[in-house]
Amino acid sequence: MRVEIWSDVACPWCYIGKARFEQGLQAFDHKDDVEVVFRSFELDPQRAKGDTVQVLPMLAGKYGMSIEQAKQAEARVAANAADAGLGYLAEGRDHGNTFDIHRVLHFAKTRGKQNELLDLAYEANFADERSIFDDDRLIELAVKAGLDETEVRTVLADATAFAADVRADEQEAQALGANGVPFFVLDRKFGVSGGQPAEVFTQALQEAWAAHTPALKLVGEAASPDGAVCGPDGCEIP
Amino acid sequence: MRVEIWSDVACPWCYIGKARFEQGLQAFDHKDDVEVVFRSFELDPQRAKGDTVQVLPMLAGKYGMSIEQAKQAEARVAANAADAGLGYLAEGRDHGNTFDIHRVLHFAKTRGKQNELLDLAYEANFADERSIFDDDRLIELAVKAGLDETEVRTVLADATAFAADVRADEQEAQALGANGVPFFVLDRKFGVSGGQPAEVFTQALQEAWAAHTPALKLVGEAASPDGAVCGPDGCEIP
Numbered sequence: 524m525r526v527e528i529w530s531d532v533a534c535p536w537c538y539i540g541k542a543r544f545e546q547g548l549q550a551f552d553h554k555d556d557v558e559v560v561f562r563s564f565e566l567d568p569q570r571a572k573g574d575t576v577q578v579l580p581m582l583a584g585k586y587g588m589s590i591e592q593a594k595q596a597e598a599r600v601a602a603n604a605a606d607a608g609l610g611y612l613a614e615g616r617d618h619g620n621t622f623d624i625h626r627v628l629h630f631a632k633t634r635g636k637q638n639e640l641l642d643l644a645y646e647a648n649f650a651d652e653r654s655i656f657d658d659d660r661l662i663e664l665a666v667k668a669g670l671d672e673t674e675v676r677t678v679l680a681d682a683t684a685f686a687a688d689v690r691a692d693e694q695e696a697q698a699l700g701a702n703g704v705p706f707f708v709l710d711r712k713f714g715v716s717g718g719q720p721a722e723v724f725t726q727a728l729q730e731a732w733a734a735h736t737p738a739l740k741l742v743g744e745a746a747s748p749d750g751a752v753c754g755p756d757g758c759e760i761p
Numbered sequence: 762m763r764v765e766i767w768s769d770v771a772c773p774w775c776y777i778g779k780a781r782f783e784q785g786l787q788a789f790d791h792k793d794d795v796e797v798v799f800r801s802f803e804l805d806p807q808r809a810k811g812d813t814v815q816v817l818p819m820l821a822g823k824y825g826m827s828i829e830q831a832k833q834a835e836a837r838v839a840a841n842a843a844d845a846g847l848g849y850l851a852e853g854r855d856h857g858n859t860f861d862i863h864r865v866l867h868f869a870k871t872r873g874k875q876n877e878l879l880d881l882a883y884e885a886n887f888a889d890e891r892s893i894f895d896d897d898r899l900i901e902l903a904v905k906a907g908l909d910e911t912e913v914r915t916v917l918a919d920a921t922a923f924a925a926d927v928r929a930d931e932q933e934a935q936a937l938g939a940n941g942v943p944f945f946v947l948d949r950k951f952g953v954s955g956g957q958p959a960e961v962f963t964q965a966l967q968e969a970w971a972a973h974t975p976a977l978k979l980v981g982e983a984a985s986p987d988g989a990v991c992g993p994d995g996c997e998i999p
Contacts, residue, residue: 534991635871703992714977723981739952743961754941
């Protein structure tokens with residue numbers, strides 16, 4: 524079974540939702556048969572690369588609240604993170620464009636290191652004061668995830684590298700009706716929107732499992748007797 | 762869109778079917794949106810590792826035909842391969858257990874090199890007289906595909922490495938109703954059995970595309986108002 528998770532490294536509920544999903548997955552009987560794939564979704568695609576802002580004034584401006592209210596809101600998110608076993612700096616974080624991070628996450632996928640890099644990037648963004656909206660920091664995280672530094676630099680230097688993968692994920696999110704993240708899609712049949720409690724993920728996994736491996740509609744079999752197969756008893760001979 | 766292909770390196774119709782599928786994919790308008798994943802299926806799982814046999818006497822024994830008839834059958838398969846632009850030795854090939862090859866193909870997937878290794882393994886098995894049922898030869902192919910020799914040796918030396926992945930693929934094939942290979946599954950909704958002509962694959966891709974991105978059934982949204990999301994306008998604040 525396959526779970527696709529649309530998310531953004533700049534999204535607190537994605538960070539918390541990933542941990543809650545993983546907790547829900549642990550309670551699922553067929554957890555070893557679940558493949559997880561991460562998909563790109565930018566929260567702030569209009570922001571220019573390099574234009575980073577502090578989170579508290581950004582929140583205050585966006586929601587028309589005082590800095591003190593923004594601090595309280597962030598403290599509530601931090602409490603949710605702590606409940607999920609995650610570190611979270613309620614003050615001092617910054618926010619920026621995540622397009623390059625998504626490109627490198629797609630590169631990491633080709634090396635089997637996507638989950639490792641995503642976990643490191645979340646932790647770096649939410650639990651560490653140093654900015655991740657910086658190539659050197661991103662390279663440091665990528666190397667820590669097991670990627671080759673030269674290859675990561677090459678990806679970062681070429682703005683077109685994996686750009687189409689990021690865009691394709693975002694278009695697919697739209698087609699699937701996801702306007703916010705995290706957004707979880709199970710076997711392209713079931714969806715979970717938001718960083719729900721762990722038990723909701725377990726329930727969704729159970730529902731999707733019950734609907735799994737449906738009868739396939741066969742294409743071409745009747746029309747094409749020359750679609751030869753090999754089986755345990757040998758191959759069809761033309 | 763996702764296409765999963767169950768196949769075995771020892772399966773001539775899988776070799777030919779892969780080329781036909783790729784030709785059919787080229788004629789498909791949304792080919793850049795198709796992700797291809799290879800799944801394991803052993804044609805001859807009962808055969809012990811190291812117990813390799815020549816293909817012609819094996820065919821003769823299996824089908825109760827003469828060696829001359831087996832040669833003619835293989836020549837017809839070779840003609841199909843040639844039509845697909847592939848080399849094929851009608852005589853001199855051997856046959857054996859492919860479990861370790863599947864394990865290494867699963868390892869290659871974690872490094873983004875599965876397709877490369879599969880192409881090399883097919884070519885080596887069908888168009889080159891040297892046996893691929895031999896660790897050194899398999900390592901040579903894996904390195905040519907871009908894998909690290911030490912890592913491949915480690916995988917081969919540990920018979921449990923990626924073994925569960927191979928078994929899981931095989932169980933899934935059974936659950937999907939595939940008794941022979943190649944078996945193509947599109948978005949877990951459409952199936953194509955056998956090395957069908959390229960146009961059948963194009964048609965199957967078109968049908969699957971039309972059925973793609975269906976409405977998802979949302980799990981947990983109503984029940985859990987605390988499934989917070991972040992969107993372009995910001996994050997929900999608890």
